[in-house]
Amino acid sequence: MARFLLSSFADEASPLLDEQFAASRRHGFRYIEVRGVDNRSIGEVTPAEAKELARRFEAAGMGVSAIGSPYGKIDITDPFEPHLEDMKRGLEVANILGAKQLRMFSFFMPAGENPDDYRTPVLDRLDAMLSAAAAAGVVCCHENEKDIYGDTLARTLDLLTTFQGRMEAVFDPANFLQCGQPALAAYEALEPFVRYIHIKDALADGTIVPAGEGEGQIAELLRRFANKPGDRFVTLEPHLMEFAGLGALEKNGASMLRHAYTFENNRQAFDCAAAALQKLLAGLPAEVVAGVETQSAEGDKL
Numbered sequence: 001m002a003r004f005l006l007s008s009f010a011d012e013a014s015p016l017l018d019e020q021f022a023a024s025r026r027h028g029f030r031y032i033e034v035r036g037v038d039n040r041s042i043g044e045v046t047p048a049e050a051k052e053l054a055r056r057f058e059a060a061g062m063g064v065s066a067i068g069s070p071y072g073k074i075d076i077t078d079p080f081e082p083h084l085e086d087m088k089r090g091l092e093v094a095n096i097l098g099a100k101q102l103r104m105f106s107f108f109m110p111a112g113e114n115p116d117d118y119r120t121p122v123l124d125r126l127d128a129m130l131s132a133a134a135a136a137g138v139v140c141c142h143e144n145e146k147d148i149y150g151d152t153l154a155r156t157l158d159l160l161t162t163f164q165g166r167m168e169a170v171f172d173p174a175n176f177l178q179c180g181q182p183a184l185a186a187y188e189a190l191e192p193f194v195r196y197i198h199i200k201d202a203l204a205d206g207t208i209v210p211a212g213e214g215e216g217q218i219a220e221l222l223r224r225f226a227n228k229p230g231d232r233f234v235t236l237e238p239h240l241m242e243f244a245g246l247g248a249l250e251k252n253g254a255s256m257l258r259h260a261y262t263f264e265n266n267r268q269a270f271d272c273a274a275a276a277l278q279k280l281l282a283g284l285p286a287e288v289v290a291g292v293e294t295q296s297a298e299g300d301k302l
Contacts, residue, residue: 002226003291004281007065008236011036012243013270017053021060023267027274028293030061033235034097035068036243043070043090050096057097064097065233066141066170066196071129072105072148076118080125087129091136101139101195103170104129106150106159115149122149123162130166141170141195144179144186151179153186160193168195172237173216174202183216187224196233197225199277208239208259210276219280226288234281238273241266 006029013023017037024032034042037053045053057064071087074080087104094102106122109115133140142150142159150156153176160169171194173183187194201214211218225232240259243266263269281289 001285002228002230002232002288004226004234004284004288005031005065005231006236006277006292007031007033007233008270008274009033009035009068009238010270012238012241012273013267015039015243017056018060021062023270024062026271027278029236029274030293031063031065031233031235032057033066033068033103033233033237034064034099041070042067042093043086045093047089047092047096050093054097064099065101065235067094067097067099067102067138069102069104071102072107072126072142074107076107076109076121076125076149080128084125084128084132088132088136091133091138094138095136099138101141101168101170102133103143104140105143105145106148106155108147109149115151115155118149119158122159126159126163126167130163134166139168139195140166141168143170143172143175143198145172145175146178151175153181153189156186157189160190164193169193170196170198170235171221172198172200173218173221174198174200174206174208174214174239177202177204177215178206184220187221191224191228194225194228196235197221198235198237199273200237200239203260206258208257209261210240210273211236212276212280213260219283222280222284226284231291234277236273236277238270240273241269 008029010020010024010032069090074083144156150159176183176186199211201211201216201218202208203214241263
């Protein structure tokens with residue numbers, strides 16, 4: 001049985017790292033999946049700068065669960081070598097920050113074309129990326145997402161099977177729902193490959209909602225994920241409000257985020273998402289959440 005370790009994309013609470021630490025501590029999170037730091041993408045951080053980031057994480061008593069990288073989020077027709085060099089630098093950053101896994105993607109597909117026609121170049125590029133990661137001692141975790149090659153269950157499963165033993169998966173239920181795929185059925189098919197999960201829920205039309213309020217069957221997903229052995233990261237990805245850097249992660253730089261709630265600021269949106277996750281975690285066996293804190297650092301009940 002798993003022991004859950006809580007992480008989050010804390011850049012959705014604030015673009016500033018110190019405020020990300022504060023948001024994490026409010027909800028007992030001791031890890032961050034680093035994606036945006038002080039108004040910069042983690043992909044822009046140099047190894048020299050990462051050493052200072054590592055010092056700040058240590059001083060805050062926080063760890064890095066994964067690098068929430070942008071690697072693989074370019075068009076399949078874009079030049080690849082510069083992107084691969086960027087990734088190699090990102091792998092150095094991962095090691096400096098103590099991150100054992102790196103989230104990555106499988107390239108944006110040309111609009112109106114059949115993604116299956118691009119299988120060979122996708123595999124060739126992923127092969128080079130996975131070789132670089134293996135040399136750095138970092139595990140690449142593919143994330144399913146709309147508009148990339150590995151969006152549907154069939155193509156995601158094809159990638160993971162092809163690179164079995166070299167690439168694992170981060171499972172995002174809302175992303176599958178936004179691609180018209182039932183989330184729980186997708187998890188069942190991908191379960192042997194899933195290293196960690198993103199907590200993001202959505203309605204049938206793709207609108208993002210707090211965990212447990214959508215079609216992602218998050219409570220059941222957590223119960224099934226708890227059957228995997230060892231320490232397992234459960235990473236909150238709220239997406240309940242626009243946040244700094246979101247547009248850079250979307251195709252053509254335009255955010256298509258749809259969410260069902262209105263908040264005054266990103267802190268409120270993050271707090272709502274975190275509270276929803278904690279409510280679902282309360283229904284799990286004690287040994288699964290033994291390492292999960294349910295109080296803020298100030299002792300306030302969540």
